[in-house]
Structures are given as C-alpha cells and as structure tokens.
Amino acid sequence: MELPGKLFVVAAPSGAGKSTLVKALLKHEPHLAVSVSHTTRAPRGQERDGCEYHFTDVDTFRRMVAAGQFFEHAHVHGNWYGTSRKSVETLLAAGKDVVLEIDWQGALQIRTLFPAAVLVFILPPSWDALEQRLRGRGEDQPEVIAQRLANARHEVAQADRFDFVIINGYLDKALAELRAVVCEQPEALRFAAQRASHPDVFAALNLA
Numbered sequence: 155m156e157l158p159g160k161l162f163v164v165a166a167p168s169g170a171g172k173s174t175l176v177k178a179l180l181k182h183e184p185h186l187a188v189s190v191s192h193t194t195r196a197p198r199g200q201e202r203d204g205c206e207y208h209f210t211d212v213d214t215f216r217r218m219v220a221a222g223q224f225f226e227h228a229h230v231h232g233n234w235y236g237t238s239r240k241s242v243e244t245l246l247a248a249g250k251d252v253v254l255e256i257d258w259q260g261a262l263q264i265r266t267l268f269p270a271a272v273l274v275f276i277l278p279p280s281w282d283a284l285e286q287r288l289r290g291r292g293e294d295q296p297e298v299i300a301q302r303l304a305n306a307r308h309e310v311a312q313a314d315r316f317d318f319v320i321i322n323g324y325l326d327k328a329l330a331e332l333r334a335v336v337c338e339q340p341e342a343l344r345f346a347a348q349r350a351s352h353p354d355v356f357a358a359l360n361l362a
Contacts, residue, residue, distance in 0.1 A: 157246035161268050162186075162336060163254045165261045166276035167306035168231065169288040171322040173206075175276060176255045178329050183336055187250040189241045192218065195233035198293050208238075226256065226263035231302055235260065251336070258312040274335055275316040279323035280358055281306075310359050319348045321355055 166172035180186055192208040194215050203209045210218075215234045219227055227236035237254055245252045254264065261273050278284035284306060288299045313319050318335050320343060322328040334340050341347060349356045356362050 157243070158249040159187075159246035160251040161242070161246065161254065161264070161271040162251065162274065163256060163261045163264050163271055164274045164276065164332075165256060165258045165309075165312075165316070166322075167278070167284065167309040168302040169284045169291070169306070170276045170278045171287070171325065171328070172255055172276050174325065175320075175322065175328055175332055176253060178325070179253065179332050179336070182329070182333060185251060186253050186336065187245045188253050188255070189237060189245065191254075191256060192224070192236045192238065193233055194235075195231075225267060226260035228257055228259040228263075230257045230259070231298070231305060237264070253336075258309055258315075262312075262315065272318070272335065272339065273316040274318045274320060274332065275313040276328070277310065277313060277319060277321045277355070277359060277361075278306075279321055279355060283323070307360075310361065313361060314345050316345065318343045319345045321348070321352060323355075 164172055164176055176188070180188060190204060190208055192210055192215060194210060194212050197209055201207065212234065215236065218224060218236065223239055224236035225239045225242055227234060235257065237256060237260060242252060264271050265273060285303055288294065288302055320328050320331045331343055335343060349361065353362065
C-alpha cells in the first residue's frame, strides 16, 4: 500500500517513556499527525477519551475487529489495543506524516501492510530504571507492575527487529534522537550501531 504520507511507528516496554517522548515530539514537529489508538483498559490519571486513547469496552472492540476496522490489534498487559484503519489511511492519503505509538506486536503487523514504515524501539537505560519508573508513576497495583516487568523482558528482546533504537536515559537526548529519526533517519541510531556505541546497556538488557 503506497500513500503520500510517511508512517513512523514507536514501540517500547511499559515505563520506557514512549508516551512522553511522542508527546514531546509532536510539540517540536507540528507537521506530524498522530493516530489515536483504541483500548479496552480504563483511563489513567488525567487521560481523556479521544486524546490519549479511544476508550471502549471489550464487546465493542471485538465487533470492530470483526468488521476489519483495525490495521493492527494486540492483547497487551491484559487489555486490547488497536489502530484505526480509517484514521491512518485518511491522514496518509492527505499527505500527512503519521506517528503511531503502539506495542511491538502491532508494529510488526504494520510493517507487513506498510513495508516503508519506519519502526523505532525505545529502550530503558537499565532494568532498575524501568522498574523505578513504573513504581514512580503510582498508577498500578504491585501485581500489575510485576506483570509489566515480566513482559518487558520479552518486549525488549524484539528491539533488533526495528529500524532504529533509542535509549531513553535522558529525555532531552532521547527526544533529539527521535526527532533525528523523523527528519534524517541517521545510521548512528540503527540497532547495530547503537549496540556498538552502548555495549554495557545492551549487555545489561540481554541484547549483546
């Protein structure tokens, strides 16, 4: 499928700072459009329907899946998430460059539909940092945090299937690198180059 706009897909384990980075990216790169995903999970904190997500119930979500309304959908951390087919197609057809903030499963599904899509994986600087961020949010019960940390091991292992890898140790640096991917797609941020530049981080995350 070829459309005028470019498609960027950002994925990360929970707590790596994906949402914060994408929000900051959109502020600095106003030409980008974002497709708001659907989810069956409950809103957190100040989240509003139609802003961070389209919040829906499981039955409605399943009907949307059956009707072919999603480009991709996946079951993540006990909830369903999906990307609207109509929303993405409309934006790309209008020549907009679109950012999707989704999980790794959805990202790889998107790649099969849009081979030219640019896939970006956000890594935490360490497992300890990831755990501290999850606990510091104060939004989830201990058992939910434990599940997210366990799932993160498998999620991080998918990083080599993405075009670019960004280590989110410092927000300003990670944001600058994400902006560079959108504007320039530098070779220095490819998986192999990042592994060579940050061997200690990659070894600690079992990506050596």
